[in-house]
Amino acid sequence: xxxxxxxxxxxxxxxxxxxxxxxxLNVLLIKRYLESKTTxxxxxxxxxxxxxxxxxxxxxxxxxxxVLKELTGLxxxxxxxxxxxxxxxxxxxxxxxxxIENEGFNSRTITIAYYFLLKTEDVDLENNPxxxxxFPVTALPELGFDxxxxxxxxxxDLKVKCLSEPIIFKLLPDxxxxxxxxxxxxxxxxxxxxxxxxxxxxxxxxxxxxxxxKQVGVSKKPAQLYMFxxxxxxxxxxxxxxxxx
Amino acid sequence: xxxxxxxxxxxxxxxxxxxxxxxxLNVLLIKRYLESKTTxxxxxxxxxxxxxxxxxxxxxxxxxxxVLKELTGLxxxxxxxxxxxxxxxxxxxxxxxxxIENEGFNSRTITIAYYFLLKTEDVDLENNPxxxxxFPVTALPELGFDxxxxxxxxxxDLKVKCLSEPIIFKLLPDxxxxxxxxxxxxxxxxxxxxxxxxxxxxxxxxxxxxxxxKQVGVSKKPAQLYMFxxxxxxxxxxxxxxxxx
DNA sequence: CCAAAAGTGTTTCTTCTACACCCATGG
DNA sequence: CCATGGGTGTAGAAGAAACACTTTTGG
Numbered sequence: 001x002x003x004x005x006x007x008x009x010x011x012x013x014x015x016x017x018x019x020x021x022x023x024x025l026n027v028l029l030i031k032r033y034l035e036s037k038t039t040x041x042x043x044x045x046x047x048x049x050x051x052x053x054x055x056x057x058x059x060x061x062x063x064x065x066x067v068l069k070e071l072t073g074l075x076x077x078x079x080x081x082x083x084x085x086x087x088x089x090x091x092x093x094x095x096x097x098x099x100i101e102n103e104g105f106n107s108r109t110i111t112i113a114y115y116f117l118l119k120t121e122d123v124d125l126e127n128n129p130x131x132x133x134x135f136p137v138t139a140l141p142e143l144g145f146d147x148x149x150x151x152x153x154x155x156x157d158l159k160v161k162c163l164s165e166p167i168i169f170k171l172l173p174d175x176x177x178x179x180x181x182x183x184x185x186x187x188x189x190x191x192x193x194x195x196x197x198x199x200x201x202x203x204x205x206x207x208x209x210x211x212x213x214k215q216v217g218v219s220k221k222p223a224q225l226y227m228f229x230x231x232x233x234x235x236x237x238x239x240x241x242x243x244x245x
Numbered sequence: 246x247x248x249x250x251x252x253x254x255x256x257x258x259x260x261x262x263x264x265x266x267x268x269x270l271n272v273l274l275i276k277r278y279l280e281s282k283t284t285x286x287x288x289x290x291x292x293x294x295x296x297x298x299x300x301x302x303x304x305x306x307x308x309x310x311x312v313l314k315e316l317t318g319l320x321x322x323x324x325x326x327x328x329x330x331x332x333x334x335x336x337x338x339x340x341x342x343x344x345i346e347n348e349g350f351n352s353r354t355i356t357i358a359y360y361f362l363l364k365t366e367d368v369d370l371e372n373n374p375x376x377x378x379x380f381p382v383t384a385l386p387e388l389g390f391d392x393x394x395x396x397x398x399x400x401x402d403l404k405v406k407c408l409s410e411p412i413i414f415k416l417l418p419d420x421x422x423x424x425x426x427x428x429x430x431x432x433x434x435x436x437x438x439x440x441x442x443x444x445x446x447x448x449x450x451x452x453x454x455x456x457x458x459k460q461v462g463v464s465k466k467p468a469q470l471y472m473f474x475x476x477x478x479x480x481x482x483x484x485x486x487x488x489x490x
Numbered sequence: 491c492c493a494a495a496a497g498t499g500t501t502t503c504t505t506c507t508a509c510a511c512c513c514a515t516g517g
Numbered sequence: 518c519c520a521t522g523g524g525t526g527t528a529g530a531a532g533a534a535a536c537a538c539t540t541t542t543g544g
Contacts, residue, residue: 006353008254054355056333081329086299086304087305088301108251110299110355110357112329112331112355162488163487163489163490165490178496178497179495191486194536195497196497196498197534197535200498218543219494219542219543220494220496220541221495221496221497221540221541221543223497243408243430244485245408423524424522441526442507442508444525463516463521464517465516465521465522466513466514466523467515467516468522
């Protein structure tokens with residue numbers, strides 16, 4: 001056991017990855033498997049988020065960053081702390097108790113949940129130490145602990161946030177087409193968007209910059225590539241106080 | 246010491262109260278005072294939020310509710326968990342350490358912060374066990390721990406949220422005038438709003454219901470009273486997917 | 491030449507904004 | 518009768534929504 005860790009406080013990470021080819025918003029999960037040492041009966045066989053206990057000398061943000069790095073090797077990804085989960089019964093289902101007993105941690109653990117936004121293609125799953133796998137957020141497998149709840153809350157927050165902040169571009173490559181942005185919005189929100197209206201709207205933004213480049217290697221008309229400029233966005237940005245209740 | 250409590254996890258409550266007469270959005274704070282037993286030197290003299298450790302058998306929401314009740318006697322007020330604060334140095338200023346030593350709690354405490362929305366007039370400060378006082382959110386006194394940061398984050402969240410959800414009415418009496426709503430928005434957001442446009446907008450909402458009543462006891466033209474109907478709101482409500490980035 | 495996706499315009503409707511004066515009431 | 522805040526209307530601009538066909542490219 002690691003003496004640096006605070007044994008009743010953890011950080012759990014919902015890693016959202018967008019698969020631009022499959023047009024699918026995915027969540028990265030690890031398998032949880034346990035069988036009885038005596039009877040070989042399968043006791044636990046499901047999936048969970050990655051998380052880890054907070055260390056005594058680190059901030060919550062640092063814990064989240066550390067967890068992501070261990071899971072994916074990635075650093076500097078967009079992250080957001082979105083909620084703490086601390087119900088006394090959150091880890092008390094039968095299989096969770098078995099698991100906890102086996103791993104030796106505190107069943108009254110409060111977790112601070114974060115989500116990350118990145119691209120599935122940036123994660124190398126081949127050599128992943130946790131055998132992590134992507135699952136579409138709309139087709140989650142059986143989940144341990146209260147992790148389904150955590151994922152759904154993260155997803156809810158993401159849906160709201162992507163309407164008012166340009167976080168969508170964290171899920172896309174640096175160079176993207178307008179239709180890719182539209183596909184992504186449609187994936188996240190589960191809605192259909194009119195292509196003409198959407199294009200006009202996006203192209204008119206000063207911080208959506210047309211590049212001198214087109215797609216290559218596609219077997220159809222190659223689309224114009226664009227980039228998002230955070231600098232321009234920050235300059236242009238002005239708080240609007242539109243009350244829409 | 247209370248054996249029920251989890252000694253490194255607390256809930257802190259930012260209690261927002263709107264003073265409809267002063268048109269002021271306030272925060273309820275308690276005084277923190279400590280002098281040296283030997284020299285009578287004042288060691289700590291500032292204000293803090295109320296908070297308390299989470300009990301082993303309660304949810305975070307229950308802790309928040311309990312804290313509010315002890316502070317104000319009120320139950321059933323709107324509350325929102327908005328962020329966890331857990332930096333290792335959040336309680337390590339000189340005076341905070343003195344205080345912690347005196348009170349005997351863990352300096353590596355993580356706090357789950359909530360805010361409440363209510364009316365100042367609903368709180369009886371005369372007989373308050375903590376000698377709590379209201380301070381305008383724009384004129385906070387010196388604050389202990391990281392509580393200034395917590396309040397400002399709560400305020401930021403409130404500003405965003407009041408634009409998209411009808412939580413504003415939690416800060417107003419059941420019967421209110423249109424101008425009172427406008428004053429409240431102006432207080433919270435720190436902006437000026439055109440009265441004619443605002444009136445039109447609000448009165449057109451189906452869930453803003455004109456009552457058969459006018460103000461009484463005012464020395465001017467008494468204003469029409471309205472109420473907010475949550476039932477109608479919930480029926481009328483439809484998610485809009487307006488992308489405004 | 492064909493399949494596939496990129497790209498393009500116009501009209502209608504709603505909503506936001508700007509703006510200044512009269513009115514009703516209690517004292 | 519006066520001070521105070523309550524209440525009202527219109528026109529212009531901007532943005533959202535609805536809607537279907539042509540163009541370009543690689544194979």
